[in-house]
Amino acid sequence: MTAIETTDLTKRYGEETALESLELTVDDGEVFGFLGPNGAGKTTTIDLLLDFIRPTAGSATVLGYDTHDETDAVRDRVGILPDGFDLWERSSGYRHLEFALESKNGTESPEALLERVGLDLKDAERPVGDYSKGMAQRLAMAMALVGDPDLLILDEPSSGLDPHGIRTFQEIIREEAADGTTVFFSSHILGQVAAVCDRVGILDDGELVTVDTIAGLRERSGVGSSLVVDVAGEPSTEGTALTEIDGVTEVTADDGRLRVTYADPAAKALAIHRLVESGPPIVDFETEEATLEDLFSAFTGVDGESVREQGAVADEPKASQKTVADGGVSADTDADEEEEEVVR
Amino acid sequence: MSTALLARKDFEDAIRSRMIWAVMGVFVFLMGIIAAGAATDNLSEAEPTEVIGVVANIGGLLLIPIMALLVGYMAIVGERQSGSLRVLFGLSHSRWDVFAGKLLSRLGVIAVASVVACLVAIVIAVGLFDDVPIRTFLGFSVLTILLGMAFTAIAVGVSAIASSRMQAMAGAIGSYVVFTLVWHPAVTAFHYLVEGNLPGLEAPEWYFFLLSLNPLEAYRAVSSELAGQFIWPMVGWQTMVEDIPEETLEEPNALLLSNRVSGDLPFYLSDWFAAVVLLAWIVVPLAIGYWRFERADLN
Numbered sequence: 001m002t003a004i005e006t007t008d009l010t011k012r013y014g015e016e017t018a019l020e021s022l023e024l025t026v027d028d029g030e031v032f033g034f035l036g037p038n039g040a041g042k043t044t045t046i047d048l049l050l051d052f053i054r055p056t057a058g059s060a061t062v063l064g065y066d067t068h069d070e071t072d073a074v075r076d077r078v079g080i081l082p083d084g085f086d087l088w089e090r091s092s093g094y095r096h097l098e099f100a101l102e103s104k105n106g107t108e109s110p111e112a113l114l115e116r117v118g119l120d121l122k123d124a125e126r127p128v129g130d131y132s133k134g135m136a137q138r139l140a141m142a143m144a145l146v147g148d149p150d151l152l153i154l155d156e157p158s159s160g161l162d163p164h165g166i167r168t169f170q171e172i173i174r175e176e177a178a179d180g181t182t183v184f185f186s187s188h189i190l191g192q193v194a195a196v197c198d199r200v201g202i203l204d205d206g207e208l209v210t211v212d213t214i215a216g217l218r219e220r221s222g223v224g225s226s227l228v229v230d231v232a233g234e235p236s237t238e239g240t241a242l243t244e245i246d247g248v249t250e251v252t253a254d255d256g257r258l259r260v261t262y263a264d265p266a267a268k269a270l271a272i273h274r275l276v277e278s279g280p281p282i283v284d285f286e287t288e289e290a291t292l293e294d295l296f297s298a299f300t301g302v303d304g305e306s307v308r309e310q311g312a313v314a315d316e317p318k319a320s321q322k323t324v325a326d327g328g329v330s331a332d333t334d335a336d337e338e339e340e341e342v343v344r
Numbered sequence: 345m346s347t348a349l350l351a352r353k354d355f356e357d358a359i360r361s362r363m364i365w366a367v368m369g370v371f372v373f374l375m376g377i378i379a380a381g382a383a384t385d386n387l388s389e390a391e392p393t394e395v396i397g398v399v400a401n402i403g404g405l406l407l408i409p410i411m412a413l414l415v416g417y418m419a420i421v422g423e424r425q426s427g428s429l430r431v432l433f434g435l436s437h438s439r440w441d442v443f444a445g446k447l448l449s450r451l452g453v454i455a456v457a458s459v460v461a462c463l464v465a466i467v468i469a470v471g472l473f474d475d476v477p478i479r480t481f482l483g484f485s486v487l488t489i490l491l492g493m494a495f496t497a498i499a500v501g502v503s504a505i506a507s508s509r510m511q512a513m514a515g516a517i518g519s520y521v522v523f524t525l526v527w528h529p530a531v532t533a534f535h536y537l538v539e540g541n542l543p544g545l546e547a548p549e550w551y552f553f554l555l556s557l558n559p560l561e562a563y564r565a566v567s568s569e570l571a572g573q574f575i576w577p578m579v580g581w582q583t584m585v586e587d588i589p590e591e592t593l594e595e596p597n598a599l600l601l602s603n604r605v606s607g608d609l610p611f612y613l614s615d616w617f618a619a620v621v622l623l624a625w626i627v628v629p630l631a632i633g634y635w636r637f638e639r640a641d642l643n
Binding site: 043044047050051052053054071072075076078079080081082083084085086087088090091095099100102103104140143144146153 | 346349353356357360361426427428429430431433434435436437438639641642643
């Protein structure tokens, strides 16, 4: 059975296209990562799946039920943690859970749910208006888990969470997945999607660019990781037959170094082995891992910055200089465009 | 089931709102002052039903509609704007559940407020007078509760259509402005176009009928008949746009419907028809509101 299936799902607002002919299948029981920069159409897709908005064209089923004609059946079986919501600030966290339990005929105890998401019972008794964003996020996650849903839809679940909270959520996702629950994980942060998801769909500007496993994405993108070897003397690829190794995509020699690019990490040990046996003496070696950002830009042509975790190191000095000069807010792609303007 | 659950939850949240208690406090305080003032007067000439005139004026024409609009205008658009509507839908509630639950809860709040207002009227009347016509007071109470519900329905209907808080606020304030400031001059202008002159003390029945389609006017006119005295609306358009003799300001009872229409009042100007008008103001805004809400993109 499929958990989510969309056919030609399209949403336009006037001239503007929010989602274009989405064809997406999420299998029962998998953890599916829905990745894309902010504004790519991720929330639009979720809103369509839950009938908050109606498609301009196409249709979708969730757990086999039509999202528009069988909305009630869908909502009964789905738990959702939406993006950007306020709860009812005058009411306590505990009361929120009771309401969720009554709404979904859940049998869990509020205490057990609180513990799962890492909320104190004492905090749960305070009105939600006093909560930090992270606490509200934990409470909403607890509410989404009520009634043991068959499908858990998480839209930017880590917003407002500290690293500890992010780990808690990842554990919950793994537990739910082990329990047979399908998880639809929408995020603009690559690292988090990669951490928990079986398969990833990349959405960019309203269009689904590709769907694959993380390993599959690495392989197909061509942005392999590389093994960089310092050798004594002039590097040469002669006689080592490095290119014949399965998983090696390219071997180059430059600047006293040998660079072996591979898509399959298993290839690097064999490469080292062959070099030791028949190549020039090895002085030193290191590996350069392709970042997930590289992966993303390979598929979308968009700079990886837009899907990098906030606070992560921007390791390209040139890029960060440009962003600072720009006021430090615009994404790199904008900075590039503006530089062109200046040159002209 | 789902509707009742949502209604109960929302009622819990709504009655924690300080705004509602503040408006109620202002009303009870004003009524207390008026009652204390009246208690020291010579009441031998006064009728107990005059209390209805005071309560209808401050409570019915001003505070209850405003309170109902305040209580209702954010009911649905508030959840929509804050994103908690998605949480509600995620908890397997449908659009109808949300609409009906919110409506019931807010109607409940206003019903409580209107009942309090009417109880205040009855308590004052019983305190000041020996012989109180309870049936008249009960009739007035029903009318007042209906008025509160009509304005709640208008506000919730507006709230279901609006896509932002500002839109809802504009709709709520706009509706009160139309009923108090625009309706009467507009009907008078229509009379001028049809008859070629301004309506005098005696005017055609259809003129009063058009006026009484306004829920505030329907309420005011029938309350006047019940109280046996002319109750001034918030804005006294009668003296501004109608061609009525100066002396009537001394004797405003001449402006009572029964004194302005020759013969018996037609059915569409009777008290029960006012109730029908108020019911229509409950049903129509809700029907339009839900119709639009059901089809809206809620993001």
